[in-house]
Amino acid sequence: MTEQNEPELLRAAADKRLGQHFLFDPDILKRVALAAGPVQGRDVIEVGPGPGGLTRALLNNGVRKLLCVEMDDRFAEALMGWPERDAGRLSVVQHDATKINWRALIEEHGLTPPVMIIANLPFNVGTPLLVSWLTQLDWVGEMSLMFQKEVAQRICARPDTNHYGRLAVLAQAVTEARLAFTLPPGAFKPPPKVASAVAVLKPLPQEKAFQEIDALQRVTAAAFGQRRKMLRASLKSIMPADVTAEDLLTSCEIDPKRRAETLSQQEFRTLTQAWVTTQSSSSKS
Numbered sequence: 001m002t003e004q005n006e007p008e009l010l011r012a013a014a015d016k017r018l019g020q021h022f023l024f025d026p027d028i029l030k031r032v033a034l035a036a037g038p039v040q041g042r043d044v045i046e047v048g049p050g051p052g053g054l055t056r057a058l059l060n061n062g063v064r065k066l067l068c069v070e071m072d073d074r075f076a077e078a079l080m081g082w083p084e085r086d087a088g089r090l091s092v093v094q095h096d097a098t099k100i101n102w103r104a105l106i107e108e109h110g111l112t113p114p115v116m117i118i119a120n121l122p123f124n125v126g127t128p129l130l131v132s133w134l135t136q137l138d139w140v141g142e143m144s145l146m147f148q149k150e151v152a153q154r155i156c157a158r159p160d161t162n163h164y165g166r167l168a169v170l171a172q173a174v175t176e177a178r179l180a181f182t183l184p185p186g187a188f189k190p191p192p193k194v195a196s197a198v199a200v201l202k203p204l205p206q207e208k209a210f211q212e213i214d215a216l217q218r219v220t221a222a223a224f225g226q227r228r229k230m231l232r233a234s235l236k237s238i239m240p241a242d243v244t245a246e247d248l249l250t251s252c253e254i255d256p257k258r259r260a261e262t263l264s265q266q267e268f269r270t271l272t273q274a275w276v277t278t279q280s281s282s283s284k285s
Helices: 026-034 053-060 073-080 102-108 126-134 149-156 166-174 213-225 245-251 265-284
Strands: 043-047 065-069 090-093 115-120 140-148 175-183 196-203
Touching: 026 053, 026 115, 026 140, 026 175, 043 053, 043 102, 053 065, 053 115, 073 090, 126 140, 126 149, 126 166, 140 149, 140 175, 149 166, 149 175, 149 196, 166 175, 166 213, 166 265, 213 265, 245 265
Parallel strands: 043 065, 043 115, 065 090, 115 140
Antiparallel strands: 140 196, 175 196
C-alpha cells in the first residue's frame, strides 16, 4: 500500500479518563517502532493504538502480523476498516488490556512467539501492564514502550540512584533495560504535563534470567514499601515466625542496616532465593 492511499488517521479528541496522548509525527513514530530492533517479519502487539500513527509505522516497516488492543470504541472501529485487516496482517481487539489473557489471545490470532510489544502506552495502565508482561516471558519478545519519563527512568535505574526501586529490580531481573530517547510534552496531542520516554527491554537469555520472579515481587514490595527503613525492619512483614529478617540478611552477607535502594540486582536475587528457602523450611516444620 502506498502512502497516497493509506487510511486517514482518526483525529478524534483524546479521552483523559483513558490517559490518551497521541503522536502524529511520522519520524518519531518510526523511531518508536524500530527502537527495539527491526520488525520486518515479526509478530507484534500494540496496546492503545488510538488514531493509528504507530500502527501505520509498524505496518509500513514490515510486521508479519500486528495485534492491536484498543479500549476506545472510536479508534477500534476505525482500525477495523483498514485494508491490512482484510489481508490478515492486522487484528483489532476492543478490550481492557489489563484484563486480557495474553497467551490465549496470541494463540487465537495466530501470532508466533516471541512476540514483540511496541506501544505508546496509556499513562494510567503502563506500569501494571509491564509488570504483568515481565512474568510471562515465555511468549514476550523485545519491548519498545513509551511511558512518562519518570516511569521509564525507574525501569532503567541503577542501584543507589534517585529512581532506583522495585520496578527497576523486577525489570532487570528478566530483561536488559535501557532508555532509548525522550520526548517533550509538545510532541503529543494533547500535550501531557510531563515529558515522555521510550524504554527498550530485551529478555535476558534463560540462563541469565531470574526464575523466582513471583517471589522477587514479594520481597521487593516489602523492601521498598517503606524506603526510609532499614531492611531488617522493612522485611519483617514477610518473614515466617521462626526466622528473623536480621538472620536472613546476615545469611546473605547483607548488612541488616542497609536500605533497599542500595542493593544490587545480584543481592536481591540472593536475598529472594534465601527467603524462598525460609518459606519452604517453615512450611515443613
